[in-house]
Amino acid sequence: MPSAESRLRITDESGVTQVGFIDRNILDEANIQQIGEELAEIIDADDSPKLCISFANVDHLSSAALGTLITISNKIKAKNGQLRLAQIDPQIYEVFVITKLNKLFEIHDTTEDAIKSFA
Amino acid sequence: MAAPSTDINDPAPNRRRLPNERPALEEAATTIVSAAERTGYPQASCFALRLAIEEAMSNAFRHGHRDLEPDADIELAWDVSPERITIVVEDQGPGFDPKSLPDPTAIENIEKPSGRGLLLIRAYMSSIVFNPSGNRVTMVYLHPDKSGD
Numbered sequence: 001m002p003s004a005e006s007r008l009r010i011t012d013e014s015g016v017t018q019v020g021f022i023d024r025n026i027l028d029e030a031n032i033q034q035i036g037e038e039l040a041e042i043i044d045a046d047d048s049p050k051l052c053i054s055f056a057n058v059d060h061l062s063s064a065a066l067g068t069l070i071t072i073s074n075k076i077k078a079k080n081g082q083l084r085l086a087q088i089d090p091q092i093y094e095v096f097v098i099t100k101l102n103k104l105f106e107i108h109d110t111t112e113d114a115i116k117s118f119a
Numbered sequence: 120m121a122a123p124s125t126d127i128n129d130p131a132p133n134r135r136r137l138p139n140e141r142p143a144l145e146e147a148a149t150t151i152v153s154a155a156e157r158t159g160y161p162q163a164s165c166f167a168l169r170l171a172i173e174e175a176m177s178n179a180f181r182h183g184h185r186d187l188e189p190d191a192d193i194e195l196a197w198d199v200s201p202e203r204i205t206i207v208v209e210d211q212g213p214g215f216d217p218k219s220l221p222d223p224t225a226i227e228n229i230e231k232p233s234g235r236g237l238l239l240i241r242a243y244m245s246s247i248v249f250n251p252s253g254n255r256v257t258m259v260y261l262h263p264d265k266s267g268d
Contacts, residue, residue, distance in 0.1 A: 027173050028141050029181075060166070062173050063239055067232035074230060091166050098242045099235050100224040 007035050010042070016115055017042055019053045025060040036068040040075060049081035052114045056087040066101060073105065084114035130257070131196035131207045138192045139180045147195050148172045151206065154199040160262060167243035168204065171258055174236040175208040183210030183254055203245075204260040214253030 009020040019039065026032060043049045051072075055061075069085075076083045086108045088096065096102040108114035137143050151172060152165050160168075172195075179193045196207040223234040240247055245261040 028145075029177065030141065060169055060173075062170070062177065063233075063235035064177060066235055070230060070232045091163065095170070095239065098239060100229060104229055 006038060007031050008038050010038075014115075016050045016052055016118055017046075018111065018115070019051060020056060021054075021058055024057055026058060026065040027060055027062045029064055032062070032064050032068050035065075036071060039068075039072045043072065043075045043079065043081065046081065047079065049076055049079060050118050051076060051081070052084045052086060052111060052118075054087045054111050054114075055085065055089065055092060056111075058089065058092060061092050061095060063099075066095070066099060069105070070101070082118055084108055084117060086111045086114040129196075129198075131198045131205045133198060134194060134196035134207075136192045136194050137176070138190060139184070144173075144176055148176070151197050151199065151204070154197075155204055158199050158201055160204070164260065164263060168206075168260060171240045171243050171260070172206060172208075174240050175206070175256055175258065178236050178256075179208050179210035179212075182215065183212030185212065187211060202262055202265050206258045206260075207255060208258075209250075209255035212254050214250075214255075216253055217249050 007022050009022065011018045019042075021035075023031060026035070039051070042051065053069075073083050083105070084107075085105050087110060088107060093102070093107070096105070096107065106114075106117065108117060135147060137147055148169055152169050155165055155168055176193065176195065183193075184191050191211050193211070194207075194209045196209075198205045217237060220234065220237060221228050223229070223231065223238055228234065240256075240258060243260075244258045246259045248257045249255065250257075
């Protein structure tokens with residue numbers, strides 16, 4: 001489970017784990033590594049994980065953070081789980097478009113829409 | 120501390136050496152972005168600059184200094200004018216050939232977790248140039264109202 005120094009806000013509702021970020025800037029590689037480890041723990045603890053990651057209040061995101069999201073996505077796919085991303089600021093969404101990761105991830109405008117989309 | 124260059128032809132006269140320590144990197148990036156804000160660059164430009172600076176510094180330490188001691192520092196140099204911003208990041212590594220990097224957006228690479236930093240720098244900067252040995256990148260960002268776009 002996340003420690004007191006968690007970089008994430010985590011809630012569990014109706015079988016969906018909702019994840020938000022403490023930091024507005026997800027740039028520091030040490031923090032990004034910690035985020036990856038925390039998310040991996042959540043995925044490992046579930047037979048078929050359903051994760052909704054919200055980017056509300058996130059202002060900056062580096063390519064290292066994108067890499068962690070891809071690793072998380074691959075882990076979830078390996079367990080036949082499902083991943084949704086939501087509430088991505090238009091400027092950050094552009095980063096997903098440039099890298100074509102908007103095609104890899106299922107992205108929703110709102111967390112509500114993302115949660116409704118889980119099978 | 121930034122030490123002004125004595126070369127009047129230096130395209131990036133403000134410079135400082137940076138260790139791989141988050142507070143120093145954060146402060147350096149903020150210094151440049153704040154100067155851009157004060158000089159009249161819009162918020163979207165500041166977003167682009169912040170991302171490019173972070174990616175270039177990250178590449179320098181993660182890839183350029185892969186085989187160096189952890190305390191090896193990089194040099195960041197910059198100049199902010201109303202028309203253009205020039206940022207130079209130089210590491211102490213052996214350099215690399217930027218043309219040798221695979222396309223991270225290709226189908227076979229899209230699920231790989233690394234290799235997107237340079238793509239983002241190219242997308243957000245007006246131009247980027249590497250020195251012949253590939254351990255120094257010069258990034259130029261033109262003011263969006265003055266670049267003729």
